[in-house]
Amino acid sequence: MKAVIPAAGFGTRFLPITKAQPKEMLPVYDKPTIQYVVEEAVASGIDDILIITGRGKRAIEDHFDRSIELELALNNSGKHDYLKQLEDISNLASIHFIRQKQPRGLGDAILCGERFVGSEPFAVLLGDTITINKVPCTKQLMDVYDEYGGSVIAVERVEKSRIPFYGIIKGRGEGKVYRIEDLVEKPSIEEAPSNLGIIGRYVLTPEIFDCIKNVEPGVGGEIQLTDALRLLRERQPLHAYEFRGRRYDIGNKLDWLKSTIEVALENEEVGEELRNYLRRLIT
Numbered sequence: 001m002k003a004v005i006p007a008a009g010f011g012t013r014f015l016p017i018t019k020a021q022p023k024e025m026l027p028v029y030d031k032p033t034i035q036y037v038v039e040e041a042v043a044s045g046i047d048d049i050l051i052i053t054g055r056g057k058r059a060i061e062d063h064f065d066r067s068i069e070l071e072l073a074l075n076n077s078g079k080h081d082y083l084k085q086l087e088d089i090s091n092l093a094s095i096h097f098i099r100q101k102q103p104r105g106l107g108d109a110i111l112c113g114e115r116f117v118g119s120e121p122f123a124v125l126l127g128d129t130i131t132i133n134k135v136p137c138t139k140q141l142m143d144v145y146d147e148y149g150g151s152v153i154a155v156e157r158v159e160k161s162r163i164p165f166y167g168i169i170k171g172r173g174e175g176k177v178y179r180i181e182d183l184v185e186k187p188s189i190e191e192a193p194s195n196l197g198i199i200g201r202y203v204l205t206p207e208i209f210d211c212i213k214n215v216e217p218g219v220g221g222e223i224q225l226t227d228a229l230r231l232l233r234e235r236q237p238l239h240a241y242e243f244r245g246r247r248y249d250i251g252n253k254l255d256w257l258k259s260t261i262e263v264a265l266e267n268e269e270v271g272e273e274l275r276n277y278l279r280r281l282i283t
């Protein structure tokens, strides 16, 4: 399976940090957000990845490219650990880039991947969302896809006040898999059919491209993936899966802070000291 990672959004919620720096490059402890996303795809068995960028996102391409001068300098000074780290990043997967010419929405960004994807099902991982679990979220979706077919999207129960920030589904089912009956992009709390929010991980059939081409601009005047999924649902089975693990929406300041703290707390080098520091801080 191939993966498409949309990373073209402006990062408005994170200004001014994102004025000259892509939000996907914001660090979560010691790695940029998008590296976690690529690593999730790779850990799910995917090694052919398209990242959809836009103007002002060159740092993402540089991050996954080789950095010959730096590698030489590290080699000459005997810093082989760092050198290995750099080589690992540029060897992670076969990564391709394409630019979305205008920011016309998530659906439109994914449409830029049509040729790359071809006629097979593919995974979509939003470049500003991190998930953490031993079995990666994307792998979990691939397993559900193997069992149910059609398209599968990961959801999570979101707090009531956060409902207007997400795509929300209406589904029927027992356990963690729901047959989707409807889905709405960023509804008001009153209109929302449930509190099951779309978290930014999908396994989609290529028919989604035709659906994207047939939707009108929706919320915010943008071509919304959620609206295209609504069309897809009329043609093919569409399931939601309440995934196992934690998720951080890095476009949200509090989530970003939490992600850095939680990842650092699990780190051997700094975890213990950070735990002690936080304890002192709040007492």
Ligand code: G1P
Pocket: 009, 106, 126, 129, 165, 166, 167, 168, 185, 186, 197, 198, 199, 200, 224, 225, 226, 249, 251
């Ligand atoms: C996008 C999707 C939305 C989803 C969200 C997850 O919205 O359109 O359905 O719930 O990602 O983060 P965005 O956050 O790009 O506005």
